[in-house]
Structures are given as structure tokens and as C-alpha cells.
Amino acid sequence: MHNIVDNLILINKEISAINSDTKIIAVSKTFPIEHIQPVIDHGHLHFGENKVQEAAEKWAKVKEKNSSLKIHLIGKLQTNKVKFCLPLFDYIHSLDNIRLAEKIANEQVKKKFKPKIFIQVNIGDEDQKNGIALHELDSFYESVKNLDLDIIGFMCIPPFVDDTEVYFEKMVQLKNKTNLKDLSMGMSNDYLKAVKNSSTYVRIGSKIFGERG
């Protein structure tokens, strides 16, 4: 059993051997700050949370003390929560409807803080999954382009299958049709495949922090 900083160091080594530009988002959801602290002290900067309220309670004060930290919202965002998101989240990975896009556009003016944004893509065309449907992606991207958002790339949570690589390959194709630079894909079980497919942000939770209770 490794400690969590060792876990991160090992993963970092594996990843940087493939692509030294890929950033690891340490997904700290459900864990209290005391559990996360060693990773912060180690100097890691990118952390992921899936709930706005939990993230606010956990990170607002910590961020005041350490302004280099980057907090990523990787879970569903309701429009009525947007006002609590800025400037808490430096990145939002879950843009998946136009109302939400408009709300973020308004809020970033009010707060004078512009988060980086991923459009979430429903890459497996699954009924139950969040994200923009594949056949709507082009038109959605065109319409949000008119807002003054800092959209940096596409994010996906692939279907729950043994081999997710075909979905990562599809994501690369979608990204290459645009001039976006970033891809948010790859989790504890498949991050190396994601990095091989030019993912720039991998979201890794249990492989660093241990199983969630």
C-alpha cells in the first residue's frame, strides 16, 4: 500500500513518459481536506470536485492561502449554482446546454473572472449520460462561440466498457475538426490510453486517494 503522494508521483512518471504536457487533475471529491493536504503540500496544483457546495466548503479558504491552486468542476452544473462557481472554479468541464453557457457568460462579467471551459460530449450517445449529443455538437459549438467564453476543449466520460480507447479516438477526431487545444478524458482505469490519445487533462481519483467510501 503506497501513500497518496507516492501514488501521484508514480502516475506522474508514467504519464510524463508519454506526454509531458498532460496535466493530472487529482479528483478529491468525497475526501476531507486533511486527506488531500499532503498532495497540496507536495506542490500539486490541479484538483477536481464534482459538487459545487462540497467544493466551496472544502476549497474556498484553502485557495485564499494558496492562489496557485486550480480547482476543476468535473460534475454536472445546474444554472442556479453558477453564481457560487466563480471565482471558486478555474475550470468547468461540464458545459452541456446553452442556458448554462449564457449564465456563465453573465456571471464571469459580474465577477470579473473567466473560467476555462470544456464542452462535455456524450461520446457514447448514451440516453442516461450528460453531455452534448454527437449530432448536435457542431451547432452547439457554433452557438456558444458567439458568447465570450474561454472554451478550451472537449470533455467526456465514456461508456462503462472494458476498452474505452475507441471513444478517446473519436474525441480526438472531434477536437481536430475545431481549433480547440484541450481534451479532458481518462480516469483511474484508463488514463494511459487517454494520454496516448493526446488527452491534456486526465481526471484521476481513486488511483491517487484510494477507494471512495
Ligand SMILES: *Cc1c(COP(=O)(O)O)cnc(C)c1O
Ligand atoms: C469521480 C470522477 C473521476 C475520477 O474517477 P476515478 O475512477 O476515481 O479516477 C473522473 N471524472 C469524473 C467526471 C468523476 O466524477
